[in-house]
Amino acid sequence: MEENLRKIPLIVIAGPTGVGKSALSIELAKHFSGEVINGDSMQIYEALDIGTGKITEAEMQGIPHHLLSFKKSWESYDASQFKADATEAIQAIYERGNLPIVVGGTGLYIEGLLFDLGFGQAGSHDPAVRRRLQERAAALGNEVLWQELKAMDAGAAAKIPVQNTRRLIRALEVIEVTGKLFSEQEEHKNQVQVFDSCLLVLDRPRDVLYDRINRRVELMIDEGLEEEAEALYQRSPEQNEQSTKGIGYKEWWPYFQGQATLAEVIAAIQQNSRRYAKRQLTWFRNRFQEKHWLTIESEAKALEEAIDIVSRHLNIEEMSN
Structure with a gap:
């Protein structure tokens, strides 16, 4: 671990799919002059926008974003590559005088970035x-x-x-x-931080989260998810590319092969997304010793609490209204 990385402040917004990470990250970035780094393993792919829930340019509100849409759908990518790319982006953002904010739900990416886990050790790849x-x-x-x-x-x-x-x-x-x-x-009982990081894990009441996920999938269908998935299917009908294994895409293969109805595809995506959200919450609950768990019941209250947490981490005294 490079000692000079330890002084770099890093905010991480993690949590399950559909919880509202992107929206909160934009507000924090505006408040603290931040730039956002994607920490989602599917949002690295270009042309896979709808099914990954990728933030739109309008939603970015002018906030710079990094590690989004920079890989072709047939390219592989792993946690060790993410660690290297994200570390480079974090250093560049810090040198510009801005606050790096990593946003994503891929637990292994987040854990590998924050702690010195030895990804890609010499002699471990063949x-x-x-x-x-x-x-x-x-x-x-x-x-x-x-x-x-x-x-x-x-x-x-x-x-x-x-x-x-x-x-x-x-x-x-x-x-x-x-x-x-x-x-x-993989034993990381003594988690040694690479950066001066502050981890916020977002959550919502379970019924609210699941309802958001279900409605989000329906919106994806309305926005053209079928066409996006079909383009991927045409490229890789054997489903042997990393990107074809993602939730929101893999469920379409039986449909395109005449073995499932549209309703069955939608139900499968919703169910897989809910199950994935549950696994994500378990991962963040069990794998991280130091975290701020933020259950969102009011958007305004959650933002206020997040600003307070980040301000204290950065030793900034917020002016009271």
Whole structure:
């Protein structure tokens, strides 16, 4: 860890899909002269705007945004690449005299950025091994790989859902290449911060959050999600690209193949989004020792509380109205 990074103030706004991270980040950026860095693993892709819930140019209100729409849909990207790219952006923003604000719900990206987890350690990657594992996953299914991981490293299997193909493959790759347990390499009990970071985790009452997610999916359909997903399907009908595995896109494959109705697709996206939100909340609750948990019941009150938290972190005394 570079010692000079430790002095850089960094605000992180995390939380589940549909909770309202982007809206709050804009208000904080306006208040504290901030610039926003995307921390969502699907919003890195260009042309995947509707299904990822990507912020629009109008919604940005002139606030600079980074690491949005800079990868093609067929390109792969991982936590170690994000750590390098985000760190570079954070340093540049700080040198401009502005406040870097990372916004996203991809827990592994956020955790890898904030703490020195050793992503991409020398000798832990082998493209040939990864390709072979990807081929086995495609041929045999995730359950087979998950059972293999469980037999080798029960601790890692307990933390990686069977549906998460990328994490399964990564864990098996690390074990095979290094000869060490993936869970041992992921132990972060003593979290050493890389930056002078302040983590805000947003939440809402469960029924409110789920209703927002359901309505958000319906709005995505109205905005043209089917056409966006179909363009992805035409590029990768075998669904072998990283971007095709994202919620909001993967559910369309049976529909385009005549095996599902539109109503079934919508219901699947809503259900998968709700389940993902629950997993995100569990991740942020369990994986981060220091965090400010902000349950939003009033937008104005949440913003006021967030400004107070950030001000105290930055040692800024807010003027009372």
